[in-house]
Amino acid sequence: MINTKEVLETNEMIEKENLDVRTITLGISLLDCISSDLEQLKKNIYNKIYESAKDLVKTGDQISREFGIPIVNKRISVTPIALVGGAACKTKEDFAQIAKTLDEVAKKVGVNFIGGYSALVSKGMTSADKLLIESIPLALSTTDVVCSSINVGSTKTGINMDAVRLMGSIVKATAEATKESDSLGCAKLVIFCNAPDDNPFMAGAFHGVTEADKIINVGVSGPGVVKTALEKVRGENFEVLCETIKKTAFKVTRVGQLVAKEASARLGVPFGIIDLSLAPTPAIGDSVADILHEIGVEHAGAPGTTAALALLNDQVKKGGVMASSYVGGLSGAFIPVSEDQGMINAVEAGCLTLEKLEAMTCVCSVGLDMIAVPGDTKDTTIAGIIADEMAIGMINQKTTAVRLIPVIGKTVGDTVEFGGLLGYAPIMPVNKFSCDEFVNRGGRIPAPVHSFKN
Amino acid sequence: MKKTIITVVGKDTVGIIAKVCTYLADSSINILDISQTIVGGYFNMMMIVDMAGTSKDFNSVADDLEELGKSIGVVIKCQKEEIFDSMHRI
Numbered sequence: 001m002i003n004t005k006e007v008l009e010t011n012e013m014i015e016k017e018n019l020d021v022r023t024i025t026l027g028i029s030l031l032d033c034i035s036s037d038l039e040q041l042k043k044n045i046y047n048k049i050y051e052s053a054k055d056l057v058k059t060g061d062q063i064s065r066e067f068g069i070p071i072v073n074k075r076i077s078v079t080p081i082a083l084v085g086g087a088a089c090k091t092k093e094d095f096a097q098i099a100k101t102l103d104e105v106a107k108k109v110g111v112n113f114i115g116g117y118s119a120l121v122s123k124g125m126t127s128a129d130k131l132l133i134e135s136i137p138l139a140l141s142t143t144d145v146v147c148s149s150i151n152v153g154s155t156k157t158g159i160n161m162d163a164v165r166l167m168g169s170i171v172k173a174t175a176e177a178t179k180e181s182d183s184l185g186c187a188k189l190v191i192f193c194n195a196p197d198d199n200p201f202m203a204g205a206f207h208g209v210t211e212a213d214k215i216i217n218v219g220v221s222g223p224g225v226v227k228t229a230l231e232k233v234r235g236e237n238f239e240v241l242c243e244t245i246k247k248t249a250f251k252v253t254r255v256g257q258l259v260a261k262e263a264s265a266r267l268g269v270p271f272g273i274i275d276l277s278l279a280p281t282p283a284i285g286d287s288v289a290d291i292l293h294e295i296g297v298e299h300a301g302a303p304g305t306t307a308a309l310a311l312l313n314d315q316v317k318k319g320g321v322m323a324s325s326y327v328g329g330l331s332g333a334f335i336p337v338s339e340d341q342g343m344i345n346a347v348e349a350g351c352l353t354l355e356k357l358e359a360m361t362c363v364c365s366v367g368l369d370m371i372a373v374p375g376d377t378k379d380t381t382i383a384g385i386i387a388d389e390m391a392i393g394m395i396n397q398k399t400t401a402v403r404l405i406p407v408i409g410k411t412v413g414d415t416v417e418f419g420g421l422l423g424y425a426p427i428m429p430v431n432k433f434s435c436d437e438f439v440n441r442g443g444r445i446p447a448p449v450h451s452f453k454n
Numbered sequence: 455m456k457k458t459i460i461t462v463v464g465k466d467t468v469g470i471i472a473k474v475c476t477y478l479a480d481s482s483i484n485i486l487d488i489s490q491t492i493v494g495g496y497f498n499m500m501m502i503v504d505m506a507g508t509s510k511d512f513n514s515v516a517d518d519l520e521e522l523g524k525s526i527g528v529v530i531k532c533q534k535e536e537i538f539d540s541m542h543r544i
Binding site: 001002003004006007008009010011062065066067068069251254255257258 | 459461487489491498500502512513516531532533534535536537538539540541542
């Protein structure tokens with residue numbers, strides 16, 4: 001039988017160490033909504049999402065109540081809209097209307113975000129894909145909870161550099177379209193290499209075409225729990241360190257597994273995956289950078305950081321894999337800058353640069369995330385940064401992503417406030433040298449060789 | 455059996471257990487196990503109860519106990535046992 005020590009340990013994790021389930025994400029396929037008539041399509045989408053998700057928030061809140069574990073977000077992911085809207089949408093404005101519909105129904109059912117305003121263009125773009133991408137600035141500036149993601153590369157197909165170049169301009173245009181709110185639109189736009197079909201985390205969630213009609217995916221969190229556990233093993237060797245992280249990750253993931261099973265049973269929707277990510281929030285003590293500090297680097301970004309992050313990421317996976325029957329999504333440690341107080345401190349202390357962050361993304365999920373850069377950063381420079389990050393994903397057979405926010409009207413030395421889970425960020429300097437000729441070549445980078453590993 | 459864990463944490467005072475147990479008895483909730491410690495003047499109690507016999511639903515029991523806790527000056531939490539089981543048992 002459960003004893004007092006165990007009960008107190010669990011409740012301490014929840015109350016003092018910010019253990020929570022970050023999100024229950026309901027994936028919904030919209031393939032059966034397709035119509036060549038835009039009005040009919042919008043109606044089909046609204047009805048299917050409403051019918052599928054109307055009990056999601058209520059069920060999530062009830063599970064949270066019964067187990068005493070906070071479930072911070074309830075979200076929806078849908079089939080990439082470029083596939084769903086292709087037959088009906090002839091202009092950018094048509095696609096933006098679908099974004100409006102998604103926004104309306106998401107607010108109606110009360111979820112925090114809806115993801116899937118997406119296109120998968122790792123090898124080439126259809127005209128619908130291109131229209132959707134071009135509609136992103138309009139779509140994200142006229143909606144509140146819609147998130148967009150574009151997959152521009154993969155290990156199997158290489159990198160679609162035409163799409164990368166286009167996304168450089170789209171990120172800037174989105175920043176411009178939402179400049180009244182500090183370019184917040186860019187916080188809801190992510191560019192992927194090797195995007196997973198079942199990721200529950202925003203802004204990159206979409207419901208892949210390989211998925212069932214509906215599915216429940218759960219993202220767990222808990223950097224604070226790992227940090228507190230590590231405080232107890234200060235000065236111990238790497239074996240003890242790694243064992244501690246593994247055990248803690250196991251416990252955290254078990255909570256996610258329980259919540260996922262319950263949500264799946266109560267909503268009558270199959271359980272998909274648990275995403276084993278350490279997802280920080282701006283709350284004090286809920287920080288991945290603080291874990292790195294606890295492992296032994298003065299600030300995130302100091303020499304040793306990449307190694308510390310690599311071991312953290314690997315141990316989290318090792319502990320989590322046994323705790324859940326199905327693991328998927330992104331699964332690893334997130335290193336967003338604005339959403340993590342420890343990262344912000346490291347940037348402000350001059351310890352963490354864009355280049356070091358890029359190195360860190362080689363060993364963790366997901367990529368250059370929530371990084372504010374000067375508003376006058378060139379389109380091609382943003383495309384160059386995206387290309388670098390995509391190359392890391394392509395060569396290392398992992399998911400990588402870019403969520404950069406060129407904040408219009410601000411420059412290095414300024415700070416930008418996004419609010420809520422998105423936090424705030426100091427504007428980081430970007431390398432000023434040009435990559436125009438590289439980005440403007442056009443075409444594709446071929447898929448890498450899968451042998452001769454070095 | 456629908457096992458629920460009730461935890462009571464707060465400053466020690468006379469009659470905490472009596473008041474909680476009275477409420478549970480009045481609601482036909484059976485206590486299976488009870489343990490209590492005092493750490494640094496703070497009262498820490500954990501009860502394992504069976505809610506199969508009660509006509510009240512989980513939310514109203516949790517609400518009632520929360521209210522009762524406020525009136526005594528302690529924090530009372532009601533959680534289904536599964537969260538502890540899944541975290542601490544393989």
